[in-house]
Amino acid sequence: MHAVQLVARHTPEESIALRLDERRARVEAALGGPADAGAALRADAEAEAARLVSARSLATGTQPPTDRPLLTMVTGRRDDRGSIWAFRLSCADVAGQVVFETITGLRDERIDSAVDGRIEQIAARHHEAVVAATSASLTAWLDLAVRREDAIATRLRDTHARLSATLLQPGLFDRRAERAAAAQASRVEEALQKSRARQTLLARARQLHAADRELLFGVTFRP
Numbered sequence: 001m002h003a004v005q006l007v008a009r010h011t012p013e014e015s016i017a018l019r020l021d022e023r024r025a026r027v028e029a030a031l032g033g034p035a036d037a038g039a040a041l042r043a044d045a046e047a048e049a050a051r052l053v054s055a056r057s058l059a060t061g062t063q064p065p066t067d068r069p070l071l072t073m074v075t076g077r078r079d080d081r082g083s084i085w086a087f088r089l090s091c092a093d094v095a096g097q098v099v100f101e102t103i104t105g106l107r108d109e110r111i112d113s114a115v116d117g118r119i120e121q122i123a124a125r126h127h128e129a130v131v132a133a134t135s136a137s138l139t140a141w142l143d144l145a146v147r148r149e150d151a152i153a154t155r156l157r158d159t160h161a162r163l164s165a166t167l168l169q170p171g172l173f174d175r176r177a178e179r180a181a182a183a184q185a186s187r188v189e190e191a192l193q194k195s196r197a198r199q200t201l202l203a204r205a206r207q208l209h210a211a212d213r214e215l216l217f218g219v220t221f222r223p
Helices: 012-031 037-060 117-167 175-205
Strands: 070-075 082-092 098-108 209-222
Touching (some): 117 209
Parallel strands (some): 070 209
Antiparallel strands (some): 082 098
16 A cells, blocks of 8 residues: 655645655654665656556546557467557548547457558548448438528528517617617627538538547557
């Protein structure tokens, strides 16, 4: 059992920890204790902090702070062999905006396998299949969302026409009515602009393509 306390740099907490560390060193020097105990503990703490960062990144699905994917080897039964490669697949719209991401695993039963051209081809084909399946599943939702936006825009225009006829009747020269009509027209136009922006996003989501594909980690089985 052990406990690790993380201290942020350039904070009052760090200055207190440094003073305590200096006092501990003076006490150990006075009592003839080991001079390198603090260094050993510091190395253990740094190793534990790195382990916690990796564990948290795996738990939250984020990439560990390294430019290389995490690879590990597992020893199992005699018939266990090959590797499992986990990829992050991204689907983007025509503007390059990521719409959907998922993680998939590929099993390679070859001995001493690595991420070579064959694995990349299989991952690319699966990536395209994911994009096609995502597009198909979004079609019904996109149709419904487009009909909803059309109904909202039609309702706004109809309501604006009725209110304008009420506020600006023939022969009525009230400046307050004109200002109210102008303010109402401005609000309607703002709402219509937002609706058109949503329509644009919906149209872009109909044209998905395979975007980034990234190897997250690999597990190699050894008998």
